[in-house]
Amino acid sequence: MGSFSIGHWIIVLLIVVLIFGTKRLRNMGGDLGSALRDFKKGLSGDEANPQLKADPPVGEKAQSETKRENAE
Template sequence: MGSFSIWHWLIVLVIVALIFGTKKLRNVGEDLGGAVKGFKKGMKEAEAEDGAAKPAVTQQVRDDNTVDVQAREKSDT
């Protein structure tokens, strides 16, 4: 696909616009944009829920080379 020049892509774009019409293409673009925005919003909400629900974990290495792992509630401050 890298061998096509800009003129090839412009011709393809014109043909697609003639076949489908600009109004239909605009509607498809708006629907796709709305879907992407909804997906991003859902991901942010999921990250916020995960961040609030996950406990913070602390690790402490003792003198005898063992690891002490403790979970504690994450504070908002």
């Protein structure tokens, strides 16, 4: 009486799928996985911020190049 059998878990799983739907569960699983990955990366001491190394968006890059050309 204290533990659930496999039948109980199947019923619970079916109810969860009916309530949330498979697409939403997949999205939640992906979000949870990326959150855990980021958490592990933070614990490992990898402090490199990928956003700082990224190229600026095309519009900003074009504007900065135009400013440089006008300055010359």
